[in-house]
Amino acid sequence: xxxxxxxxxxxxxxxxxxxxxxxxxxxxxxxxxxxxxxxxxxxxxxxxxxxxxxxxxxxxxxxxxxxxxxxxxxxxxxxxxxxxxxxxxxxxxxxxxxxxxxxxxxxxxxxxxxxxxxxxxxxxxxxxxxxxxxxxxxxxxxxxxxxxxxxxxxxxxxxxxxxxxxxxxxxxxxxxxxxxxxxxxxxxxxxxxxxxxxxxxxxxxxxxxxxxxxxxxxxxxxxxxxxxxxxxxxxxxxxxxxxxxxxxxxxxxxxxxxxxxxxxxxxxxxxxxxxxxxxxxxxxxxxxxxxxxxxxxxxxxxxxxxxxxxxxxxxxxxxxxxxxxxxxxxxxxxxxxxxxx
Amino acid sequence: xxxxxxxxxxxxxxxxxxxxxxxxxxxxxxxxxxxxxxxxxxxxxxxxxxxxxxxxxxxxxxxxxxxxxxxxxxxxxxxxxxxxxxxxxxxxxxxxxxxxxxxxxxxxxxxxxxxxxxxxxxxxxxxxxxxxxxxxxxxxxxxxxxxxxxxxxxxxxxxxxxxxxxxxxxxxxxxxxxxxxxxxxxxxxxxxxxxxxxxxxxxxxxxxxxxxxxxxxxxxxxxxxxxxxxxxxxxxxxxxxxxxxxxxxxxxxxxxxxxxxxxxxxxxxxxxxxxxxxxxxxxxxxxxxxxxxxxxxxxxxxxxxxxxxxxxxxxxxxxxxxxxxxxxxxxxxxxxxxxxxxxxxxxxxxxxxxxxxxxxxxxxxxxxxxxxxxxxxxxxxxxxxxxxxxxxxxxxxxxxxxxxxxxxxxxxxxxxxxxxxxxxxxxxxxxxxxxxxxxxxxxxxxxxxxxxxxxxxxxxxxxxxxxxxxxxxxxxxxxxxxxxxxxxxxxxxxxxxxxxxxxxxxxxxxxxxxxxxxxxxxxxxxxxxxxxxxxxxxxxxxxxxxxxxxxxxxxx
Numbered sequence: 001x002x003x004x005x006x007x008x009x010x011x012x013x014x015x016x017x018x019x020x021x022x023x024x025x026x027x028x029x030x031x032x033x034x035x036x037x038x039x040x041x042x043x044x045x046x047x048x049x050x051x052x053x054x055x056x057x058x059x060x061x062x063x064x065x066x067x068x069x070x071x072x073x074x075x076x077x078x079x080x081x082x083x084x085x086x087x088x089x090x091x092x093x094x095x096x097x098x099x100x101x102x103x104x105x106x107x108x109x110x111x112x113x114x115x116x117x118x119x120x121x122x123x124x125x126x127x128x129x130x131x132x133x134x135x136x137x138x139x140x141x142x143x144x145x146x147x148x149x150x151x152x153x154x155x156x157x158x159x160x161x162x163x164x165x166x167x168x169x170x171x172x173x174x175x176x177x178x179x180x181x182x183x184x185x186x187x188x189x190x191x192x193x194x195x196x197x198x199x200x201x202x203x204x205x206x207x208x209x210x211x212x213x214x215x216x217x218x219x220x221x222x223x224x225x226x227x228x229x230x231x232x233x234x235x236x237x238x239x240x241x242x243x244x245x246x247x248x249x250x251x252x253x254x255x256x257x258x259x260x261x262x263x264x265x266x267x268x269x270x271x272x273x274x275x276x277x278x279x280x281x282x283x284x285x286x287x288x289x290x291x292x293x294x295x296x297x298x299x300x301x302x303x304x305x306x307x308x309x310x311x312x313x314x315x316x317x318x319x320x321x322x323x324x325x326x327x328x329x330x331x332x333x334x335x336x337x338x339x340x341x
Numbered sequence: 342x343x344x345x346x347x348x349x350x351x352x353x354x355x356x357x358x359x360x361x362x363x364x365x366x367x368x369x370x371x372x373x374x375x376x377x378x379x380x381x382x383x384x385x386x387x388x389x390x391x392x393x394x395x396x397x398x399x400x401x402x403x404x405x406x407x408x409x410x411x412x413x414x415x416x417x418x419x420x421x422x423x424x425x426x427x428x429x430x431x432x433x434x435x436x437x438x439x440x441x442x443x444x445x446x447x448x449x450x451x452x453x454x455x456x457x458x459x460x461x462x463x464x465x466x467x468x469x470x471x472x473x474x475x476x477x478x479x480x481x482x483x484x485x486x487x488x489x490x491x492x493x494x495x496x497x498x499x500x501x502x503x504x505x506x507x508x509x510x511x512x513x514x515x516x517x518x519x520x521x522x523x524x525x526x527x528x529x530x531x532x533x534x535x536x537x538x539x540x541x542x543x544x545x546x547x548x549x550x551x552x553x554x555x556x557x558x559x560x561x562x563x564x565x566x567x568x569x570x571x572x573x574x575x576x577x578x579x580x581x582x583x584x585x586x587x588x589x590x591x592x593x594x595x596x597x598x599x600x601x602x603x604x605x606x607x608x609x610x611x612x613x614x615x616x617x618x619x620x621x622x623x624x625x626x627x628x629x630x631x632x633x634x635x636x637x638x639x640x641x642x643x644x645x646x647x648x649x650x651x652x653x654x655x656x657x658x659x660x661x662x663x664x665x666x667x668x669x670x671x672x673x674x675x676x677x678x679x680x681x682x683x684x685x686x687x688x689x690x691x692x693x694x695x696x697x698x699x700x701x702x703x704x705x706x707x708x709x710x711x712x713x714x715x716x717x718x719x720x721x722x723x724x725x726x727x728x729x730x731x732x733x734x735x736x737x738x739x740x741x742x743x744x745x746x747x748x749x750x751x752x753x754x755x756x757x758x759x760x761x762x763x764x765x766x767x768x769x770x771x772x773x774x775x776x777x778x779x780x781x782x783x784x785x786x787x788x789x790x791x792x793x794x795x796x797x798x799x800x801x802x803x804x805x806x807x808x809x810x811x812x813x814x815x816x817x818x819x820x821x822x823x824x825x826x827x828x829x830x831x832x833x834x835x836x837x838x839x840x841x842x843x844x845x846x847x848x849x850x851x852x853x854x855x856x857x858x859x860x861x862x863x864x865x866x867x868x869x870x871x872x873x874x875x876x877x878x879x880x881x882x883x884x885x886x887x888x889x890x891x892x893x894x895x896x897x
Contacts, residue, residue, distance in 0.1 A: 017867055019863075021809075073438075089616050091616070110599045121373040126702060178533060230408075230538060230631065269516065269670070270671060271515065273632055287637065287736065288638060307659035337666065339666075341665065
């Protein structure tokens, strides 16, 4: 081992070399300015007080902002927004100053004026001593003996049985949190003859209104009048598009009318609305996970995490020329589930 | 005696006579805590939690947890006449009509983000420094549970306003629940009280968000911090610090001021962020409706990795057989993957302990480099996580870089498989390299930038040997060696019980400790000096002539 004493390289005999280095112990404590200079300590004290002063100022700013900046409903909308922004800003800045001042002051106080000698505390093994452990074992054994749990197996076994059963109510009490799914995941409000209406503005769609390349968001007529309308909307949303009839896939033409074609808008992946349409490529894109469906291939998935195509809603026109459903959906719309098939 | 100390004295007496407070003060007030910036990460999480409780309580005074339909008529003109839920309308009113409402809402949301972020960074600190080792495994489990619950709590919280963005998030959640094999549709109907979205979900998650989970948090955090007190805080290696002591400052007054002050700073900075940065402007998103959606929809950042995983897994994994559907494309990233990650996370302390076979208590933290394989594993996890997080914003990446979303997704699909192992190797090598640098420094001293040329024309740089204090940090650690089991069979050819398990353990142990750089021993340092003196003996003369007693020549 070599050590350095006053620049002399002292080489000791190998016999003295320990296997590992030894912990040299805490470095010398260095005094801070405030420890040696009373003026510096005074200065630190004033700085801490100033930070606490900033906090008090912040609290006052908060009070002023709360009472002076009125959220007056008579203001014009744009002015109201400005006022709200001002209120939010002043309240927030005031709160920031009020809190930060206290925090910074306390920390500055601790760092400059409280003792900064590093102290040492010794640790003890977490485990008890052997005597303590033996005592604990003895107490538990004695208690166990007193309870008679080992001597009376009937008590033990019946208790285990009772404890095994007691969580059951927690399970069946949850049964009424909801009805069984039944057919609800597989049905929508669409059926033969239901008119397609625009969403959200309402109003039926004439086949002649649909220009090539257009896309319309559709709901079944009367959906807002039914019970639990929002649940029905979550299943019945439809996209109506018009393409050149020659662009449509052969198997989709039966349910289309003159190049006008309708697909479920609910993604077959996890159910987001497939709302982005790329007119040039005829691709529908789900903005949640980017499943891409090709309308010219009967909405087959051409990219992304979905597996199944968007179900087609067969449509035709009624006597007045409005678009109606030819039938309901032939399969469940939306995300997959186990018993969907 | 001043009036203040008289009052303080009588209060102290009153308390002591009733609860024996003097014993508590003796035990706790002078308890030492070590100082290090990285110990403040967990503090940030704790303080954010308090900020969340305070701000959240304020929000409950105005928020209505109901999806009952109402027509919004208020100061936010663009929404006037819109049919919205009570939850949404009350959140808009809370933001626009209540003085300070917007501020408190933004404080609540910002501190939720800070809460989760600080927990995760805190976990990485604990991981890389080996703070999870015996006796702190319980706190690793509690902390991991808190981290998972924090993600869940955050998700429930931002779903409460019933706005378009969070509503689509719930739609995704319902889709994931539906993907649970066999019982998915039943679980979904029980959770939502029927079809999605239904009317039951918002009030239910409200109770869970404001009552159940905060109570669990409070209990777990209490135990978490109680254990820190009980076991005494771990500390970084350094001169004077040992496995048997704790070097630091007393809880009172130093940490009362520092930690108490830090609470105010965390709260204050959250207030500042909320004063100047808008977050979650639900009025701009609009109320939830299952049909519309906005492009570039993003969950809060901490759900991003899960969403990213769901984006990456291709659709062909959805299987159809015997009239049933198994959506592995959803179950794999959203249910199975989190399950595996969580299991590994919870078991990690025991995996590593099995490899080291070390049963001792560890109160001295590792410098991360001194366990290169652990560094590799951590960086691998971080890489995997980051890639999933990026995948959660693959559409944003695509629009910003003007690249094809398909190319980006395919690249990310390959990356999540290829890059994490690469990151493991690179990080492990970097850690080993840092260890070698430490050795180099100990053996040959610090470079001084002082170049000398001898009369023979040899050029060398002076190296300054480390002081024992500076050296200690670099040489104090133990290097584990791989576990070598006894032979499988004894002399008479009888197989030893447990031999197979030992072989697995040997493989694991080799994985950890095959590549290692051991700390310099005094013998090695002495040998290095001998070699140096033999090679450059004459340099000593130079030094001494230069009157630089603390300098010696380096050997290159």
